[in-house]
Each structure stands twice: as structure tokens, then as C-alpha cells.
């Protein structure tokens with residue numbers, strides 16, 4: 001997958017190109033990430049990318065011309081077939097379904113705003129979709145862009161060592177993830193659940209599914225509202241309800 005990130009702080013993206021799963025995706029060629037700085041497309045001595053807002057008010061607004069030139073360059077770098085996304089609190093909040101859909105795109109251009117935001121004429125004419133990572137205000141769109149890339153790159157076949165990892169992730173099947181444990185068996189008096197030590201894979205699968213259902217029911221019950229439960233999941237939820245303390 002080819003991604004072009006537009007940002008006045010391109011070096012921030014080292015956080016995903018140089019580390020972990022996304023870093024390995026880059027080194028193994030599953031992900032090509034170009035960073036494009038709108039300052040490259042300025043012509044004044046101060047390389048100005050922002051200006052005061054019309055109508056007054058606090059802060060600065062990112063100017064259209066440098067951003068549009070950067071988007072032009074980004075689309076070309078990605079190879080023409082690109083979905084142009086602006087990360088902003090005004091966008092649809094990113095969820096797993098959107099992540100899986102974005103992973104199908106041939107290329108992505110990710111626009112990270114700074115200051116109060118971006119001149120609206122860029123959003124109207126050049127941006128296909130605004131996406132938010134949550135209902136709060138960040139200092140810039142870069143971290144949001146990196147969250148999106150990290151989630152999307154995990155969907156690319158071959159990126160995760162064990163293909164099941166993506167499927168078993170929280171939300172991949174619409175449920176929260178089950179608890180995980182590793183050595184030692186006893187830690188500060190707390191023991192690993194016996195079922196995980198026995199090697200009975202079917203019993204472990206069932207325990208993990210029940211734990212996911214219970215955790216989802218308690219922490220994010222609305223996820224169960226939207227979900228078509230299998231017969232096994234319905235049985236396990238009934239067990240959970242019966243086991244609930246009165």
C-alpha cells in the first residue's frame with residue numbers, strides 16, 4: 001500500500017516508519033510511506049503556511065495554496081489512484097469497519113492539519129473524506145494519521161507474523177479482546193487461569209470467546225446490540241447471565 005502523509009512536521013512519522021509492526025511493513029515493502037511538507041511549496045522568505053482567520057478569532061488557519069500543491073504532489077507519489085483524507089474532529093470517527101475498508105484502497109493521501117485547522121476551500125475541493133480518531137482536540141493531525149496508518153497496515157496480508165492476530169484483535173470480530181497472560185504462572189499471588197495451562201485448545205477457544213463476550217457485555221454493551229450472535233455466543237451469554245451475582 002502506498003501512503004503519502006502531508007504535514008509540516010514530517011519527521012513525526014518516524015514513529016511508525018522506524019518501529020514495530022508498521023516499521024517492519026515498511027522494511028518488507030508492504031507499506032510505502034512518503035512524507036510531504038507543505039512548506040516545500042511556499043515562495044516567501046518565511047515559508048508561510050498559515051495566516052490569520054477571516055472574521056477574527058484565536059489562532060491561525062492553514063493556507064490553501066501550499067496544501068493544494070502538497071496534495072497534488074502526494075497524489076502523484078501515490079500513483080494517481082488515491083483517496084484524499086483529512087484528519088480532523090469534524091470527520092467520521094474511525095472504527096474497525098472503516099479501517100478494513102481503507103485497507104482495500106490502492107493509495108491514501110493523509111492531510112494533517114495544525115493550528116485552528118485548514119482553509120475550508122481545500123476541504124471542499126480536494127479532500128474526499130474527513131476522518132476523526134475521537135471526540136477531542138489534538139494539537140495536530142499527525143498522531144491521528146499515524147493511528148490510522150497503524151490500524152490499516154495491520155490488515156495487509158503478510159504484515160502480521162501470525163495471520164490470526166488481526167482476526168483475533170479486539171473489534172476485528174466485533175467483540176473486545178479476551179484477557180492475555182504469559183510467564184510466570186504465579187505473579188504476586190495471582191495465578192494464570194487453569195484452562196490456559198491445560199493445552200485443551202477447544203476448551204481454551206471457548207473460554208476466550210466467553211471472556212470476550214463478558215468483557216464486551218460489561219464495558220461496551222452497545223457492540224452486542226449491533227452484532228448477529230452465533231448460537232454458541234447466545235449460549236455463552238446465557239451462561240454469563242446465570243453466573244452473574246444477584
Ligand SMILES: Nc1nonc1C(=O)N[C@@H]1CC[C@H](O)C1
Nearest residue numbers: 087088113114132133137138144
Ligand atoms: N480528534 C482528531 N482526529 O483527527 N484529528 C483530530 C484533531 O483533533 N485534529 C486537530 C484539530 C485542529 C488541529 O489542526 C488538528
